[in-house]
Amino acid sequence: MSWKGGQRGLRDLAEGLVKAGALQFGTFSLPGGKESSYYVNLRALPSYPGAYRLVVDAVAGLVSKKTPKADALFGIPLTGLTIASPVALALKKPLIYARTQKDSEGRVMEGEVRPGWNIAVVDDITDTGRSALASVKALEQEGGEVTHAFVLIDRLEGAAGRLKGAGVALNAVTDVLELAETLHSMELITNEHLDAVTRSVKSR
Amino acid sequence: MSWKGGQRGLRDLAEGLVKAGALQFGTFSLPGGKESSYYVNLRALPSYPGAYRLVVDAVAGLVSKKTPKADALFGIPLTGLTIASPVALALKKPLIYARTQKDSEGRVMEGEVRPGWNIAVVDDITDTGRSALASVKALEQEGGEVTHAFVLIDRLEGAAGRLKGAGVALNAVTDVLELAETLHSMELITNEHLDAVTRSVKSR
Numbered sequence: 395m396s397w398k399g400g401q402r403g404l405r406d407l408a409e410g411l412v413k414a415g416a417l418q419f420g421t422f423s424l425p426g427g428k429e430s431s432y433y434v435n436l437r438a439l440p441s442y443p444g445a446y447r448l449v450v451d452a453v454a455g456l457v458s459k460k461t462p463k464a465d466a467l468f469g470i471p472l473t474g475l476t477i478a479s480p481v482a483l484a485l486k487k488p489l490i491y492a493r494t495q496k497d498s499e500g501r502v503m504e505g506e507v508r509p510g511w512n513i514a515v516v517d518d519i520t521d522t523g524r525s526a527l528a529s530v531k532a533l534e535q536e537g538g539e540v541t542h543a544f545v546l547i548d549r550l551e552g553a554a555g556r557l558k559g560a561g562v563a564l565n566a567v568t569d570v571l572e573l574a575e576t577l578h579s580m581e582l583i584t585n586e587h588l589d590a591v592t593r594s595v596k597s598r
Numbered sequence: 599m600s601w602k603g604g605q606r607g608l609r610d611l612a613e614g615l616v617k618a619g620a621l622q623f624g625t626f627s628l629p630g631g632k633e634s635s636y637y638v639n640l641r642a643l644p645s646y647p648g649a650y651r652l653v654v655d656a657v658a659g660l661v662s663k664k665t666p667k668a669d670a671l672f673g674i675p676l677t678g679l680t681i682a683s684p685v686a687l688a689l690k691k692p693l694i695y696a697r698t699q700k701d702s703e704g705r706v707m708e709g710e711v712r713p714g715w716n717i718a719v720v721d722d723i724t725d726t727g728r729s730a731l732a733s734v735k736a737l738e739q740e741g742g743e744v745t746h747a748f749v750l751i752d753r754l755e756g757a758a759g760r761l762k763g764a765g766v767a768l769n770a771v772t773d774v775l776e777l778a779e780t781l782h783s784m785e786l787i788t789n790e791h792l793d794a795v796t797r798s799v800k801s802r
Contacts, residue, residue, distance in 0.1 A: 437708045437709075438708055438709045438710065440683060440686060440687075440693035440694075440695070440708075440709060441670070441692040441693060441694060441708075441709030441710055442692065443686070443687070443690045443691060443692060446686075446687060446693070447687060447690075450687060471675070471676060471698075472676075472695070472697065472698065475676070475679065475680065475683070476679065476683045476693070476695070479679075479680045479683045479684055480683055480684040480687050482644060482647070482650075483644075483647070483650060483651060483654060483684050486647045486651075487647060488644070488646065488647060489644035489645060489650070489680070490644075490645060491644070491676070491680070494675075494676065494698045504641045504642050504644075504645075504676075505641075505642045505644060505645030506642065506645055
């Protein structure tokens, strides 16, 4: 299965994510007691080769369309790194990533950030954008420049605005509302599921 | 640059690793006060697209030659995961990996281990083999079966024997001695550097 883009690509992607268990609709309890009308978790995506290939191709296509001249990519571990690694390889761009712990010299970055390099930040999903923004700041501290961030799925919880405030454009392959609408048009989720997602997105 | 195998492939690989700073010869202090005649660190490899491509193709080729029927791959974070992710994608095999921390339910694996699945363990480098062996045990506890482990570089510090004792064959694209010999034949390291590596390997 390869990424076709457009409605066809979206349908393949949405169905692939559901089959991989990465995207579920219903009522889910979030940490802290709140409820959500959907659940997204891409950590096990690499266990589903067809869906994993679609995701990597979709993100690679978006990066090369929006920032063809990026000097390097930055992957946010762990899940973002499972996407950013094959994307960087496909685009022949250097990949920088964050350690999970500082090394003995207090460094958190793996790979070289050259002064003035334009670096595209890549993650699997974004909600408020705080995690992507922390990466942007860390890269800027190392002398890099960040103008674009990329995710597969935008949860539509404020990331685009927060990143824009820092001069970074958020590029998402898709978002939760578009995924719900796509699955609804394929009769894979009910009216009630779509309504619940729509309400929760509009209420933000 | 693509992986050619044989002497030609080895020369490209050895030179690529040196240029990426992933392989150095000289006198290095190890944690604990010991000295080593070489230094290998593949964490920044993804920052060098040419060498990264060679490594991924070499490991993918070895996995598909030695365990063409493996049901899934297992990547050891972080560096092993930057190799295992694109290898799994290229071979269209499910990728399972370890979290860096247990989740709220105490699980450490991402991705499903199906009962009886034969799983190929992939890491960047091995020394004593203790880390690979821990992954083997964890996968067996989840119901998987491990017969083969793969690394780019074997440091020749006992991993093959330790893994064999657990019924696992260690497959390495190359080892430190072969890399040193290759670089020496290309006149990229001195007689003294080669002798030091040879002595340290033979003394184990």
